[in-house]
Amino acid sequence: MPRLADQKKDFPQWYLDVIAQADLAENADVRGCIIFKPYGYAIWEMMQRDLDRRIKELGVENAYFPLFIPESMLAKEAAHVEGFAxxxxxxxxxxxxxxxxxxxVRPTSETVIYSAYARWVHSHRDLPIKLNQWANIVRWEMRTRPFLRTLEFLWQEGHTCHATKAEADAMAEAALKMYSAFDRDMLALPVMTGRKPEHEKFAGALYTLTTEALARDGKxxxxxxxxxxxxxxxxAYDVSYLDAEGKQQRPWMTSWGVSTxxxxxxxxxxGDEKGLRIPPSLAPVQIVLVPIYKTDAERKDVLAACQKLSSSLSVIRVKVxxxxxxxxxxxxxxxxxxGVPVRVEIGPKDxxxxxxxxxxxxxxAKExxxxxxxxxxxxxxxxxxxQDGLYTQAERFLAEHTFEAASYEELKQRIDGDGGFVWAPWDGALATAEKIQNEAKASIRLVDDDASKxxxxxxxxxxxxAxxxxxxxKAY
Amino acid sequence: MPRLADQKKDFPQWYLDVIAQADLAENADVRGCIIFKPYGYAIWEMMQRDLDRRIKELGVENAYFPLFIPESMLAKEAAHVEGFAxxxxxxxxxxxxxxxxxxxVRPTSETVIYSAYARWVHSHRDLPIKLNQWANIVRWEMRTRPFLRTLEFLWQEGHTCHATKAEADAMAEAALKMYSAFDRDMLALPVMTGRKPEHEKFAGALYTLTTEALARDGKxxxxxxxxxxxxxxxxAYDVSYLDAEGKQQRPWMTSWGVSTxxxxxxxxxxGDEKGLRIPPSLAPVQIVLVPIYKTDAERKDVLAACQKLSSSLSVIRVKVxxxxxxxxxxxxxxxxxxGVPVRVEIGPKDxxxxxxxxxxxxxxAKExxxxxxxxxxxxxxxxxxxQDGLYTQAERFLAEHTFEAASYEELKQRIDGDGGFVWAPWDGALATAEKIQNEAKASIRLVDDDASKxxxxxxxxxxxxAxxxxxxxKAY
Structure with a gap:
């Protein structure tokens, strides 16, 4: 097997090497699309199973809406169509x-789903509506990278409809909490959470909340x-309901999603210099047993020992x-x-x-x-x-790469150096954000509105x- | 709630009424597409979960291939492109x-999957490859009916690649057996199984095996x-492998699927005159508890009794x-x-x-x-x-509506009457099948090649x- 590119010297090539050598995916014949190979898809299935349970625990039901959106339907919400068409x-x-x-072909399903909500919502008794769908999405990206940015990707999208702003706020917040708990428990992933600045919010939204992780290349x-x-x-889609006093009201919507x-x-x-490292909660194979033998007699004994051990670990996902x-x-x-979390070697000496x-x-570590x-x-x-070890390592990396800049020079130095997250006071002006984006190549990932800070x-x-x-x- | 159309008098309208009143689906704004509403989608999820397990038991792994197929790729297999383009x-x-x-937009994925197999298969050691994908499919049907024939539908498609015809035969047979066991155990559905006649086989296939059920309208x-x-x-896709003797060989493919x-x-x-009847194995709600009360005091007591009963039935899917x-x-x-299988009523007298x-x-029956x-x-x-009751009723219906025709007149009478399946000797000529199709509106659903018959x-x-x-x- 060819060696991986050096993670520290050529992170982008290392990333592609890991995907190829771990047999997660490969480029398809259609530009920008990938084939999810069984090992890569199995990781997605593990994510789906756990997240689907969490989504249902929020009282959300699954449904499925069409892949195709008529042009006239997409066109109704001006900011949205401008962003997505x-x-x-x-x-x-x-x-x-x-x-x-x-x-x-749906780039996201607000338009098709809220057109249906317009038919379904009449009275305050019809609210809230809380639906989710697992679906494929197409966005015509020009620069693509497997998993990170592809023309077609898989995701879940939650779409809810509420009587009041307070309920919609609570739902948007609950979805964010669900994601960060899922990130922590399943992906061993520490994330920063907060609100996107206005210029980075979803096309057509009041505001966008986000979870942001930090890659080992500092992005x-x-x-x-x-x-x-x-x-x-x-x-835009003329959804309305009669409240308890008989007055016509416009409901509030939320949407939220994570993808492949x-x-x-x-x-x-x-990932590290040896390749992928999958958190055990998520690993399709949690423990691999590798028999070591030279003679037929040895082979028979160690394979028998492997099989015996494997069958004694029934709830654990084991592969011999x-x-x-x-x-x-x-x-x-x-x-x-x-990236299998644990390897067990069994040889004649063992x-x-x-x-x-x-x-x-x-x-x-070997024991x-x-x-x-x-x-x-x-x-x-x-x-x-x-699982804890991976989380702790990622958390330490995040902490060691999160800074506060006292000056613009310091921000540029940090970003130009090892990267990472840099907190800085912001005047809220788009011009400022754009200048920093152009000069320092750093975008605002989220903002903290706490007045005391x-x-x-x-x-x-x-x-x-500020x-x-x-x-x-810097961002992916 | 409006009453359902009479199943015996207007089966097509009854069918649409059941879908609307059971809240399974509704027509989308795109012609021929439907919205799978939560109750309809939950039934699909129950099917998926069980079938996914059976598919994996056959040693098949899940993967995911692109939605889009370049024109040049679709064009390579002549019979296939003629059938699907x-x-x-x-x-x-x-x-x-x-x-x-x-x-x-994929009408089925043979072309995109076998193009990948061409890259993956080199030696007999690479075989068999057994993959499945859960995906959405688009076929531009002119006459559509919810679930039965829609522009977009959801399905699973298995695609396997084998060294020999015998292995491919065994795989095609194993998939058919899996489907009929799934039909029986989960859907309480008795099916006829056999080979499609040549003129009804899948575009590009050597042969097609099928499971055919009988609707209550005799189709x-x-x-x-x-x-x-x-x-x-x-x-067509230039897939080949070196066998153990070092000779270049063409592998054999199978594909198999069921859909929404x-x-x-x-x-x-x-379904019956009251609506849907869902087999318990598949029912999102297996038992519904209906409290009956007039006064607040009664309400409190019967609701408490419902909750108590509900929580004592934990593994059963219960709704109060x-x-x-x-x-x-x-x-x-x-x-x-x-179509909830069991209803429990709890009132003050109870x-x-x-x-x-x-x-x-x-x-x-009430007890x-x-x-x-x-x-x-x-x-x-x-x-x-x-579950057994539904299977037995459907099996009896199937048996009572399966005939053998001694003459063409008898076949026409049967088909014109209550419909059902009619066995008859066939000379194997397309012209004969077409004439019977045109005159009697009956198509050949499958053939039995047993020479003794x-x-x-x-x-x-x-x-x-013969x-x-x-x-x-007659067929859907």
Whole structure:
């Protein structure tokens, strides 16, 4: 197997190498699209299963809306269509004929879903409506990278409709909390959470909340967003309800989503010089057993020991790599690249000593475990420890790469150096944000509106009074 | 709630009424597309979960391939493109520009998947490859009906690649067996299984196997198909491998799928004059508890009893319908239309007698159950009995509507009458099948090649020697 590019020297190539060697995905024949190979798709399935449960716990039900959006429907919300129409794939022919109205392949489903809500909502008794769909999405991106930015991607999109702003605020907040809990528990991913600045909010939204992770190359990566859409879509799609007093009202919408970009996030946050490192909660294979043998007799004994151990660990996702044609060294490397959390080696010497060799992927630490220690309980504890280990490493990296800049010079130095997140007072002006974006290549990932933090402080570039603290970073 | 159309007098309208009143789906703004509403989508999720497990038990892994197929890629397999290209939606513009090559929205994924297999398969050691994907599909149908035939639908498609014809035969057969076991266990659906006649096989296949169910209006409905694709796609997409002797060989492909059409199948096979009847294995709600009360004191007692019973039945999917604004009669009707297998009524008189009233949806039979009988075990047994009851009813209907025609006149009479399946000897000629299709409106759903059954027999129309027994029916 070819070696990975050096993560420190060529992060982008290292990223592509990991995807290829871990057999997660490959480029498809259609520009900018990828084929999700079984190992990559299995990670997405693990994410889906857990997130689907969390979504349902919020009282949200799954549904499914059409892939195609008629041009006239997309056009109704002005800011939204301006943001999304240029990114769309357009169907002009069907059944061998030119269509009388063009169909847009969904770049997101607000328009099609809220057109339905207009039919479904009449009275305050019909609210709230809380739906989610798992779907494929197409956005005509010019520069693509597997998982991180692709023409077609997979996601979930929640769409809710509420009687009041307070309820919509609470829902947008609850979705964000769900994502950050999911990020922490499943992806071992520490994230910064907050509000996007106005110029970075979702097209058509009142405000956008975001979870932002930090990749090991010092760049920010948006992991999930939650929007309070206000009443703009209710206006545009003419959704209204009679309140308890018999007055006509416009409901408030929220939408929120995460996508297969999370697989890319996993790679850039946890990956190391040996490849991927998958948190145990999410790993399709949690423990790989590698038998080591030379003679047929040895082979028989160690394979029997592997099978016995494997079947004793039933609730844990275990794989015995019994391929005869591959050497143990090849297997070690292959499963390290794939990021399997724990490797257990069993050879004749181990058996003679009534032990196995246990290697954890997060630290590469190697231990001999007496056979009698090899219970499901012990391995479960080890997996929990690996999960915590990955989180702790990522959390430390995040803490060590989060700064506060006292001056614009310091911000530029930080961003030009190892990157990371840089807090700085911001005057709230788009011009300031744009100048910093152009000069320092850093965008505002989120803002903190806490008044106590900006009292008496001035924007690092303009010197104007600060309106909020801004979190700057280079971004994916 | 408006009443359903009479199932016996206007089956098509009854079908649409059930979908609307059970709140399964509604027509979308895009012609021929539907919105899967939460209750309809929940049934699909139940199907997915079970089928996904069965697919993985066959050693098949999930993956995901692109939605778009470049025109040049679709064009490679002649029979396939001829069959599918006229049914496709075509993307001609993306990112605001006209594309240099048109993209077809997948009508099925043989072309895109086997193009990838061409890159992945080199040696006999790379085989078999067994993948499945859950995906949305678009076919530009002119006449559509919710679930049964829609422009966009959801499905799974398995795609396997084997070294030999024998292996591909076994795989196609195993998929068919999986479907008929799934139909029986989950959908309580008895099916006829067999081979499609040549003129009805999948475009590009060597042969197609099918499962055919019988709707209560006497029409056949194709529930799932499995194709041995032979070596045609291997040729077209240049897939080849070196066998153990170092000789270049063409592998054999299979593909197989079932879709959201199964939801329609469920309705037309099990639905009755009161609406849908969902088999318990598949029901999102297996038992609905309906409290009956007039005074506040009664309300408190019966709701408490409902909650207590509900929480004691934890593994069963139970819903307490505690809506104050709806009458018990309204609720009975609503849950009957939705096809919930068991209804439990709890009123003050029931509580006084330490009993509940239990109504099964398959037979409408009503029983008083002493409270002490109300265990999870007893209800689980009842649900099993409802599952069996639905299967038995459908099986009896199928048996009572399966005939053998001694003459063409008899076939026409049967088909013109109550419909159903009609076996008849067939000379294997397309002309014969077409004439019967045109005159009697019956198509050949599948053929039985058992030589012993046709010995000395003649085609009922042409009088030529029979080549197989054909199963005729009107079809969806």
């Amino acid at each position: 240029p990114q769309c794939a357009v169907v002009t022919h069907g059944g061998g004929k030119e269509l009388t109205e063009k169909l847009y 920010a990566i948006q992991a999930g967003t939650s929007h309070n859409l206000g009443q703009g879509f209710s206006e 970009r999370l697989i890319g996030t996993l790679i850039v946050v946890h 790599d019994d391929r005869d044609e591959k050497s143990p060294g090849f297997k070690f490397n292959a499963w390290e690249v794939k 058996l003679a000593a009534a032990q196995v060799t246990v290697v954890r992927r997060d630290t590469s 001999a475990w007496p056979l009698k220690q090899c219970t499901a309980d012990s391995f479960q504890k080890l997996l929990t420890s690996v 900006i009292k008496g402080r001035k924007d690092i570039l303009s010197g104007a009074p 309106k909020s603290m801004a979190l700057y970073a | 006229p049914q496709c939606a075509v993307v001609t513009h993306g990112g605001g520009k006209e594309l240099t090559e048109k993209l077809y 056949a409905i194709q529930a799932g198909t499995s194709h041995n694709l032979g070596q045609g796609f291997s040729e 059409r199964l939801i329609g199948t469920l309705i037309v096979v099990h 319908d505690d809506r104050d604004e709806k009458s018990p009669g309204f609720k009975f009707n609503a849950w009957e239309v939705k 509580l006084a007698a330490a009993q509940v009233t239990v109504v099964r949806r398959d037979t409408s 008083a159950w002493p409270l002490k009988q109300c265990t999870a075990d007893s209800f689980q047994k009842l649900l099993t009995s409802v 046709i010995k000395g027999r003649k085609d009922i129309l042409s009088g030529a020697p 080549k197989s027994m054909a199963l005729y029916a």
